[in-house]
Amino acid sequence: MGVEEKSQAMSPQTPSKERLRLWLRMLRVTRQVEAELREKLRVQFDSTLPRFDVLAALYRHAEGLKMNELSRQLMVSNGNVTGIVSRLVEDGYIDRIAIEGDRRATRVCLTELGRAAFAEMAEAHEVWVNELLDGVTEEDAHHMGELLHRLPAEPGAAR
Amino acid sequence: MGVEEKSQAMSPQTPSKERLRLWLRMLRVTRQVEAELREKLRVQFDSTLPRFDVLAALYRHAEGLKMNELSRQLMVSNGNVTGIVSRLVEDGYIDRIAIEGDRRATRVCLTELGRAAFAEMAEAHEVWVNELLDGVTEEDAHHMGELLHRLPAEPGAAR
DNA sequence: GCTTAAAATTTTAAGCTTGAAGTATTCAAC
DNA sequence: GTTGAATACTTCAAGCTTAAAATTTTAAGC
Numbered sequence: 098m099g100v101e102e103k104s105q106a107m108s109p110q111t112p113s114k115e116r117l118r119l120w121l122r123m124l125r126v127t128r129q130v131e132a133e134l135r136e137k138l139r140v141q142f143d144s145t146l147p148r149f150d151v152l153a154a155l156y157r158h159a160e161g162l163k164m165n166e167l168s169r170q171l172m173v174s175n176g177n178v179t180g181i182v183s184r185l186v187e188d189g190y191i192d193r194i195a196i197e198g199d200r201r202a203t204r205v206c207l208t209e210l211g212r213a214a215f216a217e218m219a220e221a222h223e224v225w226v227n228e229l230l231d232g233v234t235e236e237d238a239h240h241m242g243e244l245l246h247r248l249p250a251e252p253g254a255a256r
Numbered sequence: 257m258g259v260e261e262k263s264q265a266m267s268p269q270t271p272s273k274e275r276l277r278l279w280l281r282m283l284r285v286t287r288q289v290e291a292e293l294r295e296k297l298r299v300q301f302d303s304t305l306p307r308f309d310v311l312a313a314l315y316r317h318a319e320g321l322k323m324n325e326l327s328r329q330l331m332v333s334n335g336n337v338t339g340i341v342s343r344l345v346e347d348g349y350i351d352r353i354a355i356e357g358d359r360r361a362t363r364v365c366l367t368e369l370g371r372a373a374f375a376e377m378a379e380a381h382e383v384w385v386n387e388l389l390d391g392v393t394e395e396d397a398h399h400m401g402e403l404l405h406r407l408p409a410e411p412g413a414a415r
Numbered sequence: 416g417c418t419t420a421a422a423a424t425t426t427t428a429a430g431c432t433t434g435a436a437g438t439a440t441t442c443a444a445c
Numbered sequence: 446g447t448t449g450a451a452t453a454c455t456t457c458a459a460g461c462t463t464a465a466a467a468t469t470t471t472a473a474g475c
Contacts, residue, residue: 113394113397115394115397117382118397119389120289120385122405123285126407128331129407129408130279145461165423172284173461174462176427180460181461198471199422199423199471200470201422201471202424226275227272227275229408231408232403233403235272239278241403244392245278245285246281247391248288249289249388306430323454324453333432333434334454334455335433335434336431337454338454339430339431340430357441359440360440361454362454
């Protein structure tokens, strides 16, 4: 492996304004969509995006998740999860359940109330997203999804 | 204009899982890239993304911006801008300048220190983004940028 | 069994973010 | 010129977010 051969091998491509422009555009679109979703969640369900995210993760895991796993799935700090979960517990949407054989960890699980509340929100959420991304055809959506699939390039490498 | 004619007219397309999947993927990539950029800004420049954003907006407008305009450009609340600007003023990166003939408004402007500091950060920032989006060819970046250009569909319509 | 390191979580301080309420200031209409 | 709405901004309370420190519990080596 003496010399670079193909495009894959010499990872850092020509630095381009094109990728910077793409990033700024993704950032703008993401922020705008998030702002609209937040507003709708607030007005129609008196809720927030972080709460929605936590409920969504737990909805996909009926057996519940450890705080640890929740934090990793949502890509937020563990201290952050503690706060959001605490408020959701207060509201009766989720339960903290002791884990047998390890008193350090806690499993968090949707209550019936939480499950029902999320199901309703999720339905509306899917419609909202489709409206907001209306300008993208199903085909383009698929194509972009594929391109985004393995981004960003392995974090931690190539510094 | 009695009846819908082409695809543009009948805006709500078939609701698809494909657009929802695209949204979730954009969200994931955006969060991950933002996390890496935040970390680098923190470690290498002892700064944050919101501060970088404010400096960037002011860098593009040598004549300065009103708090109002800053808030609109960054798509954040005006109360938010007040806080970030206050801290940047304390650090000597920007100045508040009175506006002649309107004592309600303030113009905010980079100091020499701020301009120099941002120039340095911006250079590193461009490299970081290129590394993080290394998996996207320049051509794909251009294509995706075009698709994102007019998203989301006019906010406020089609509810 | 003791000691030490590792793991899971919470707490803390600081900053970011919002929506709403509050404070000046300007503008428009009379 | 006074009143009243509109504009520009700040303040406020609540929640989100992080990194770092602290707490509790488990696991490993001796």
